Amino acid sequence: MSAPDSPLFLFARHMGDNGLILGHRLSEWCGHGPVLEQDITMTNIALDLIGQARLYYQLAAEMHPSDLTEDDIAYLRPERAYSNVLLVEQPNGDFAHTVLRQFLFDAWHLPFLHRLCDSPESGLGEIAAKAVKEVSYHYRWSREWVIRLGDGTEESHRRMTQALDDLWIYREELLLPSDWEQTLIRSEIIPDPDVLRPEWQHAIHATLSEAGLPIPQTPVIQQGGKNGIHTEHLGHLLAELQYMQRAYPGQVW
Amino acid sequence: MTATRSRDEILQILSRVCDPEIPVLTVLDLGIIRDVSVENDSSVIVTITPTYSGCPAMRLIETEIRAVLVEAGIPDPVIRTILHPAWTTDWMTPAGREKLERFGIAPPQPRDQHPPCPRCHSRNTRELSAFGSTACKALWQCQDCKEPFDYFKCH
Numbered sequence: 001m002s003a004p005d006s007p008l009f010l011f012a013r014h015m016g017d018n019g020l021i022l023g024h025r026l027s028e029w030c031g032h033g034p035v036l037e038q039d040i041t042m043t044n045i046a047l048d049l050i051g052q053a054r055l056y057y058q059l060a061a062e063m064h065p066s067d068l069t070e071d072d073i074a075y076l077r078p079e080r081a082y083s084n085v086l087l088v089e090q091p092n093g094d095f096a097h098t099v100l101r102q103f104l105f106d107a108w109h110l111p112f113l114h115r116l117c118d119s120p121e122s123g124l125g126e127i128a129a130k131a132v133k134e135v136s137y138h139y140r141w142s143r144e145w146v147i148r149l150g151d152g153t154e155e156s157h158r159r160m161t162q163a164l165d166d167l168w169i170y171r172e173e174l175l176l177p178s179d180w181e182q183t184l185i186r187s188e189i190i191p192d193p194d195v196l197r198p199e200w201q202h203a204i205h206a207t208l209s210e211a212g213l214p215i216p217q218t219p220v221i222q223q224g225g226k227n228g229i230h231t232e233h234l235g236h237l238l239a240e241l242q243y244m245q246r247a248y249p250g251q252v253w
Numbered sequence: 254m255t256a257t258r259s260r261d262e263i264l265q266i267l268s269r270v271c272d273p274e275i276p277v278l279t280v281l282d283l284g285i286i287r288d289v290s291v292e293n294d295s296s297v298i299v300t301i302t303p304t305y306s307g308c309p310a311m312r313l314i315e316t317e318i319r320a321v322l323v324e325a326g327i328p329d330p331v332i333r334t335i336l337h338p339a340w341t342t343d344w345m346t347p348a349g350r351e352k353l354e355r356f357g358i359a360p361p362q363p364r365d366q367h368p369p370c371p372r373c374h375s376r377n378t379r380e381l382s383a384f385g386s387t388a389c390k391a392l393w394q395c396q397d398c399k400e401p402f403d404y405f406k407c408h
Contacts, residue, residue, distance in 0.1 A: 037382035037392065044384040051307020055336065126337040130306055133339065133408055137383055 003065070007180035008121065010083065011190060012060040013073060014178075014226060015127075017084035019053030020074060021234070022046075022105060024241050025092055034095050041141060042098070048134040055127045062123075075245040079235045080228040083178075087170035089225070089234040096149055096159035100167055103142035107203045108174040108196075110139045115191035124189070143207050150211025160213055168216040173223040175200065181226070257295040258327065264289060266325045267299070270317045273310050274387045275405075277356040280314060284344025287335060297322060297330045302340045304408070305388040342408045353405055359393065361407040368404045370395035380404075 005013075026046035033039025057070035087105060092098045113135055116128035149156040175193040177185055184190040208215055224230065244251060258266075267286060272278045280286050280301070288300035299318055303311045315332050322330040342361035350360035359368035367378045375397040382392040385403055394401045 037384070040386070040392075041382060041384040044388055047307035047309070047388055048305060049307070051303075051305060055306055122337070126339075127306075130303075130336050130339045134305060134388075137406075141383060 006063070007183040008189070009060050009063055010178075010180040011184055012056045012063070012124070014083040014180075016053040016056035016060065016073065017082050018088055018105075019049040019056065020241075021082070021084045021237065022088035022102075023049035023053060024237060025088065025090075026098070026102075028092055029098065038095075045102070045138050045141070048131075048138070052127065052131045052134070055130070059123045059127065071245075075242050079230055079238055082230065082234060082238070083226050083228060084234075085170070085173045086222055086225040086231055087167065087173065089231060089237060090167060090170065091233055093163065093166070094159055096156065096163040097166065099142055099145040099149060100160065100163040102138065103146045103207065104167060104171045104204070105174070106135060106139040106142050107207070108171075108200055110135050111196055111199050111203075112174075112191055115196065119189055121189045146207055146213075147211040150208070150213040157212070160211065164208075164213060164216055168218065169220045169222040171204070172221045173225060176221075176223055176226075178226040258291060258297070258325070260289050260291055263291065263297055263299070263322070263327075266321055267318065269321050270314065273313050273317075275353070275356070275358065275389075277352045278349050280318065282346050282349030282352065284342075284346065284349075285314070285340060297327050298333060299330060300333045300335055302335050302338075304340050308388055340408070342405065345405075357402060358390065359402060359404040361405050364407055368393060370398060370400065371402055372400050373398040378402075 023046040026042045029039060029042040031039065033042055054070055057073045060073060061068045061070050087101060090101055113128045113132040117125055117132060119125040119128065146160065150160045175197060177193060181190060185192050205215060264281065268279050268281050270280045272280065272283055283304065285301050285304060286299065287302050290298045292298065301315065318332055319330055345361065353360045354371050357371050359371050362368050367376050369376050370378055373395060375395055377396040378393050379396060380391060381394050381401065385392040389405055389408065390403045391406050392401060393404045
């Protein structure tokens, strides 16, 4: 029986999972974007997020007592061992759903990374300082599109409202710490979500209001991803993401 | 027995390695070579930093650095990658900026300044997309000569 994984390992892997899964989703748009510039944007953001995921996985692999590699972490785990939030695994849907999913994620990701830069755990702080520059572009893009579509045509407004109804229940999970996050928050290694919350809430409300979109009133919160309890969509995504390594174990470029 | 190379000689050798996506720029122009050291036993350590986390050229750049050093008679160079401090376009050399512009890519500008059109030099330009053909570029258009152009984003 091996020792349980450390909170720091679990957190680094979780951050990597968020990036890998959202990056994979965005990469599904490659060649299908509504216009060329947006196709390129979504694949660029995918590349940033997958690059960041690699850094987190490398950090996790380094601190693991076994000879685990970043590829083992990315490709050889079953669904229940992924700890990404449910939001990022939701299907692309239409462009409105993709834009809103990105916005809800970025509105948390950006202020979170700003604070993570100061983590006394230098490995995390260095990745955050690198990622925060990239994510500020992501946030600028997703925020602009939420406003443009919400305040656009009747159809774009209707589609954004639908996306809000579908995805709103997943936003809160980003600020609900798991057990391992609690430990890291207590030792001030990662930011406290209670400190983050006002800024996050303000960013979301201000953007929705500028977009002329109603703030959903549902009290429902869907969570579980951090503990490996996923929606049905993750399994299908992993079937594609892991296919090569499952079909041809150990294959390299 | 290999002769010990000076740091300057190593830098000279490294100036042959170009960015595979923007081949007019060398790794030195880009500012991604953070350190070069020659140890007492003549071994060479080159420290590099990625431009963007997901830059797909990094692995290739590392391979090419190794190749030119080995070719120059340095048997087993060590190439280290660091993340901190995070790369910034401030590290791009003036020579690099000039080469970019001649190549048709507007070099990074101070924040909130419109890049000048690399063809007609007009500042009357607009952003088409904050994301372009590679992670480090955005797509802009000149409103005077109407040409679209790549802009190397300030980072």
